Amino acid sequence: MNLKEQWRRFWKAAGAKGDASGPWSDLSARYSEPHRAYHTLRHIAHCLEEFEPVRAEAKDPVAVEMAVWYHDAIYDTHRRDNEERSAVLAEGTATGAGLGPGLARRVGELIRVSTHKKSAAEPDARLFADIDLAILGQTPERFAEYERQVRQEYAWVAEPDFRIGRSKILETFLDRFSIYMTPVFQDKYEKQARLNLTASILVLKGGVV
Template sequence: MENEPLIDEPLKHELSVLYRGEGRHYHSLAHIEAMLALADAYRASLHDPEAVEAAIWFHDAIYDSRAKDNEARSAALAEKKLAGRTDAQRLGRITAMIIATATHELPHFDDENAVRDAALFLDMDLAILGATADAFDAYEQAVRREYGWVEEPMWRAGRNAVLRNFLGRPRIFHTEEFRQRFEAQARQNMARSLTALGLS
């Protein structure tokens, strides 16, 4: 159990198939690869990089834009697929990180290292918000395509609420590193997006 990787090649392949599913315009393999690249860049800051990598691979494994329980179902899949590959406590940390992507609020861990890993993981998931204006606009368009079934007025109202929720937070990013790198740009991008929605 100790020497086996949490996410081996067969499991990566199995998950990649899910991420290549129909209707995934943003929550795709490219999103996972972007997060894995960030995890690699910040590897020295992670206490348990393998657990974070596992959370990245599983966090959007189940994605249906019409459903409200994607995170819980993704966490359940992680629990099922990773059972026997690690201890229950570590698996609990991984599933808690996945579930936390529903709100992007930190899970409650007693262990400071686990909190730090979760903070970095959640920040990696939101790094797109602080991307260049072009990349952010492409992300917004991709998410809109995922919600193609939602009529425009409903989409605008829903997106407006999401953006205002993030902009209303004292900090969008949990860690100092990501705040310095992405916070200002993220606020600019989202403010611009709100203006474009015509509801601000």
């Protein structure tokens, strides 16, 4: 099933009103913007793949899945409010589709968690955060590709500045007692994520391209 069909299935299962084509066209256009390298539909597809096996663990699976679809809908590396703007967009879409203010609020709250600046307290937020960070625990080859893609998205940043900033970001994850907040993702990705982060930080600080 391709992503468009997955979106249509989600829209119908959620009980959303109106045609699914409009929101899909908007989302696909956003995730296909030329300045994106990692935060594309490929990332959304990966998040959906990670979500499916743990869907039953979500208290509100509709909210979690909608957060997956929308959490990077607005992405501009020159700004620091992308998550907030994406949350507002998702809330508006949910409300416009008749999904109710409660669901809209929950989706927005989940998307705001994707800043990863604070530890999520609510179970669905923990699950969603882990899904978004699943990339950190992929194979060394895929993780290296991810790092190159992030660099592409920040091509406007000078190399020395990027190395400093990126290493600090990766260190915040490595410094956590546990990178992942749910047992399933801890078991699945914690060890490899720490290896990947450690290797990348060494490269960034060592000046190896």
